[in-house]
Amino acid sequence: MTLGGYISAAGHAGLLLWLLLGWGLDSEPMDFEVTEVTAVSGAEYAALVARTSPDVAEAPTEAPEPPPAEEVAPETPTPEAAPEQVPSEPEPAPEPPPEEATPAPEPSPPAEAPPPEPAQAESTPPPEPPPAPPPSAELTASVRPIPRPAPRVAPEAAPPPPPEAEVAPVPEEAEEPAPVPQAEPVEEPVEEAAPEEAATEIVTEAEEPSGAVEVASRPRSRPSRQEPQAEPEEEEVAEEEPAEEETEVAAAEPEDEPAEEPTDSPDGEEEAETTLADDAERDTAASEEPADDVADDVAAALAAAAASEAAEGEAAAADPGPPMTGAERDAFRVSVQQCWVVDPGSQAGRVTVTVVFELGRDARVAGDVRLLTHNAESAEAANSAYEAARRAILRCQGQEGFPLPPEKYEQWRLVEMEFNPEGISMQ
Amino acid sequence: MTRIILALWAALAAALAIAHPVHAQEPLRISITEGVIEPIPFAIPAFTVETGGAETLARDIASVVSADLAGTGLFREIPSSAFINQNVAFGNAPTYTDWTAINAQALITGAVAVQGDQLIVKFRLYDVFSGAELGEGLQFAGTAAGWRRMGHKVADAVYSRITGEGGYFDSRVVFVSESGPKDARAKRLGVMDYDGAGVQYLTESGLMFAPRFSPDGSRVLYTSYEQGEPAIYLLDVASVSHQRIPTEAGEMAFSPRFSPDGRRVIYSLSNGGNTDIYMTDLSGSSTRLTSAPSIETAPSFSPDGSQIVFESDRSGTQQLYIMSAGGGEPVRISFDEGARYSTPVWSPRGDLIAFTKQGDGRFHIGVMRTDGSEERLLTSSELDEGPTWAPNGRVLMFTRSTLGASGAPSVYSVDVSGRNLKQVPTGGMASDPSWGPLQP
Numbered sequence: 024m025t026l027g028g029y030i031s032a033a034g035h036a037g038l039l040l041w042l043l044l045g046w047g048l049d050s051e052p053m054d055f056e057v058t059e060v061t062a063v064s065g066a067e068y069a070a071l072v073a074r075t076s077p078d079v080a081e082a083p084t085e086a087p088e089p090p091p092a093e094e095v096a097p098e099t100p101t102p103e104a105a106p107e108q109v110p111s112e113p114e115p116a117p118e119p120p121p122e123e124a125t126p127a128p129e130p131s132p133p134a135e136a137p138p139p140e141p142a143q144a145e146s147t148p149p150p151e152p153p154p155a156p157p158p159s160a161e162l163t164a165s166v167r168p169i170p171r172p173a174p175r176v177a178p179e180a181a182p183p184p185p186p187e188a189e190v191a192p193v194p195e196e197a198e199e200p201a202p203v204p205q206a207e208p209v210e211e212p213v214e215e216a217a218p219e220e221a222a223t224e225i226v227t228e229a230e231e232p233s234g235a236v237e238v239a240s241r242p243r244s245r246p247s248r249q250e251p252q253a254e255p256e257e258e259e260v261a262e263e264e265p266a267e268e269e270t271e272v273a274a275a276e277p278e279d280e281p282a283e284e285p286t287d288s289p290d291g292e293e294e295a296e297t298t299l300a301d302d303a304e305r306d307t308a309a310s311e312e313p314a315d316d317v318a319d320d321v322a323a324a325l326a327a328a329a330a331s332e333a334a335e336g337e338a339a340a341a342d343p344g345p346p347m348t349g350a351e352r353d354a355f356r357v358s359v360q361q362c363w364v365v366d367p368g369s370q371a372g373r374v375t376v377t378v379v380f381e382l383g384r385d386a387r388v389a390g391d392v393r394l395l396t397h398n399a400e401s402a403e404a405a406n407s408a409y410e411a412a413r414r415a416i417l418r419c420q421g422q423e424g425f426p427l428p429p430e431k432y433e434q435w436r437l438v439e440m441e442f443n444p445e446g447i448s449m450q
Numbered sequence: 451m452t453r454i455i456l457a458l459w460a461a462l463a464a465a466l467a468i469a470h471p472v473h474a475q476e477p478l479r480i481s482i483t484e485g486v487i488e489p490i491p492f493a494i495p496a497f498t499v500e501t502g503g504a505e506t507l508a509r510d511i512a513s514v515v516s517a518d519l520a521g522t523g524l525f526r527e528i529p530s531s532a533f534i535n536q537n538v539a540f541g542n543a544p545t546y547t548d549w550t551a552i553n554a555q556a557l558i559t560g561a562v563a564v565q566g567d568q569l570i571v572k573f574r575l576y577d578v579f580s581g582a583e584l585g586e587g588l589q590f591a592g593t594a595a596g597w598r599r600m601g602h603k604v605a606d607a608v609y610s611r612i613t614g615e616g617g618y619f620d621s622r623v624v625f626v627s628e629s630g631p632k633d634a635r636a637k638r639l640g641v642m643d644y645d646g647a648g649v650q651y652l653t654e655s656g657l658m659f660a661p662r663f664s665p666d667g668s669r670v671l672y673t674s675y676e677q678g679e680p681a682i683y684l685l686d687v688a689s690v691s692h693q694r695i696p697t698e699a700g701e702m703a704f705s706p707r708f709s710p711d712g713r714r715v716i717y718s719l720s721n722g723g724n725t726d727i728y729m730t731d732l733s734g735s736s737t738r739l740t741s742a743p744s745i746e747t748a749p750s751f752s753p754d755g756s757q758i759v760f761e762s763d764r765s766g767t768q769q770l771y772i773m774s775a776g777g778g779e780p781v782r783i784s785f786d787e788g789a790r791y792s793t794p795v796w797s798p799r800g801d802l803i804a805f806t807k808q809g810d811g812r813f814h815i816g817v818m819r820t821d822g823s824e825e826r827l828l829t830s831s832e833l834d835e836g837p838t839w840a841p842n843g844r845v846l847m848f849t850r851s852t853l854g855a856s857g858a859p860s861v862y863s864v865d866v867s868g869r870n871l872k873q874v875p876t877g878g879m880a881s882d883p884s885w886g887p888l889q890p
Binding site for chain 2: 417444
């Protein structure tokens with residue numbers, strides 16, 4: 024026991040001594056926890072409220088930062104807080120963008136730099152104006168850039184207004200921009216509300232249109248033609264005016280294969296552009312040439328034109344022109360068949376006749392419709408079938424003639440038309 | 451020599467070049483395989499009245515013409531209210547643009563004159579879109595009492611010129627007119643225009659059925675129980691006199707039909723429980739055409755008189771067969787074992803055979819090719835039976851009966867295409883129609 028007692032006493036004594044001395048157990052955790060937690064949440068919360076909902080998303084980034092703690096102390100100087108935050112926070116990425124965003128909504132980006140400052144200055148004076156206007160503006164703006172955060176923002180933004188009464192001082196500072204709209208406001212409102220919107224919108228909108236909406240057809244074509252670098256200007260122009268090009272391409276695409284279209288369309292554009300450029304060069308060159316040269320050129324051109332016209336005239340007489348397309352033939356066929364009255368119960372209704380007729384340039388029958396062949400067993404049936412075919416042709420040519428392409432007159436001047444009722448049901 | 455050959459070759463080449471220019475253009479060839487099935491619109495302005503007192507007749511005759519054409523389902527009358535020119539003089543060429551504007555494809559103009567008891571009707575038919583007269587003008591003369599026939603004649607001519615087929619409007623139909631309750635129905639033979647107008651009765655009331663017109667329409671064969679057992683009688687339409695076709699005692703004759711030349715009659719004769727087909731020349735002698743133990747009946751000649759189609763149950767069910775007019779081994783042409791075929795009638799065109807078909811509790815009037823192919827059922831009801839062909843083989847008339855205690859028979863007509871099914875207004879119960887020929 025004694026030994027145990029000694030040991031126990033020594034142990035206890037040692038423990039007491041160690042406790043009394045307090046080795047390294049002083050105050051590390053205490054200070055750390057209390058102060059930071061309370062200070063950070065309150066300041067940021069106020070600031071967030073002032074900034075309105077959209078800032079909320081950014082708030083989290085700011086919260087961890089120390090500055091808010093400092094701001095909490097200087098609660099009274101609302102104006103100062105704003106400026107201090109700005110300078111102190113310039114580093115944090117989140118804040119600057121929103122501020123810059125204000126100018127962004129406006130057309131020119133360079134203006135962004137200057138506007139933020141004045142805006143803040145101006146924003147400070149009009150602290151009173153209720154947050155109503157700014158939030159609305161920001162909300163609308165926020166909606167455009169990022170619809171995703173909206174759900175988060177909405178719930179948080181809603182609460183802010185009520186607490187404002189308590190945190191009034193701090194938030195008001197941030198809200199200042201909102202009131203701005205009244206007096207000099209033009210710029211102010213833009214500052215807070217616009218900044219964020221503009222910042223996000225400018226970037227996103229510029230990208231979205233090209234990416235989201237038109238990506239389907241365009242993107243593929245662009246990448247496919249990487250080689251044509253020699254035409255930088257043209258390409259740039261084309262890119263600047265995507266809508267027109269796209270529409271043109273879209274109109275031309277239907278018949279062509281998708282993969283080839285992109286390459287083809289650019290080529291076409293290039294050719295068109297080159298020809299236009301050449302023409303321009305020629306014009307400029309011609310303008311520089313002496314008058315005599317111009318006259319000679321004109322005379323030569325006229326002579327060439329006259330010669331070509333004569334040649335074309337001769338060629339036209341001999342050349343039947345381009346062939347009829349399937350659509351053109353179908354249109355002609357449909358225009359006749361809709362007037363072909365078939366009586367499936369009659370003997371003529373089972374007779375196939377072929378007639379031939381000539382059309383004038385007005386696409387109307389010139390002369391009469393003649394019976395070429397038939398497979399009727401009786402002359403009466405053949406004649407009846409022929410008359411039905413003839414009536415169909417004469418009736419449906421109308422006053423304006425059949426829908427035939429005038430430029431292909433030689434292709435349809437003489438028509439041989441078969442009327443075959445085999446496919447027409449009896450019942 | 452070589453030079454001569456070269457010269458000849460050159461000349462030949464030149465000749466070919468002249469005969470066949472290098473750029474001779476081939477015609478544009480189009481094949482039309484689809485059309486429209488719709489009535490042809492026609493306009494028929496009021497007929498010109500050439501003599502006093504013909505106003506009513508002119509209007510009525512034009513109405514008959516219009517009704518005949520529109521009744522076929524192949525033509526559609528354009529109402530006069532749509533006419534641009536209401537007064538069209540019969541002798542003047544029409545202004546075609548007035549009619550093309552209202553989409554009239556055919557224009558019928560006419561004139562009526564009455565001279566004493568004589569009625570004169572003239573008409574012209576114009577193909578509006580061709581801008582020309584279709585055929586030449588025609589004139590019919592008759593008695594004022596026959597004004598309806600005059601109208602039918604005009605309609606037949608118009609129909610024939612446009613369709614290329616013979617008409618059937620100026621024809622008559624013999625039928626059985628019925629009256630009284632179903633359990634005591636009185637029947638008599640009647641004759642009417644194809645459209646049900648002008649009904650006249652040929653016999654007194656009795657128990658008779660299945661009348662058949664002779665090819666010239668002057669006589670009628672029918673079956674009657676006048677003497678207690680079914681027998682065939684021959685009736686002269688003009689005198690309304692009738693006589694019995696002689697048969698042996700104990701024989702029952704029925705289902706008679708004239709040969710195309712009108713000199714022979716084929717009929718069914720039941721003797722000793724067996725029914726076969728016989729033919730007689732109306733002189734008293736008969737020839738047996740079938741001799742099977744089964745029931746053969748309802749014979750009908752082909753238009754050329756060389757073949758006979760009839761029904762027989764020799765296969766176990768009623769089916770259709772064709773055999774030579776002189777008898778011989780028949781050829782079966784219907785093969786639906788689940789149905790019963792009866793009352794076959796050969797088309798005047800010779801291409802189709804109409805029949806009655808019973809199956810699945812329904813009755814149908816149908817047609818098929820003479821080889822049994824392309825069977826098409828045109829009607830369907832509780833009881834359709836006894837088809838008869840129009841003179842041009844385009845329309846069928848038949849009996850449609852309703853069942854039950856209050857059931858009654860009616861005469862219907864249908865286009866061979868299956869369209870234009872309609873009841874013929876007979877003015878009462880009617881059955882067993884038999885279409886006569888076009889009247890001279």
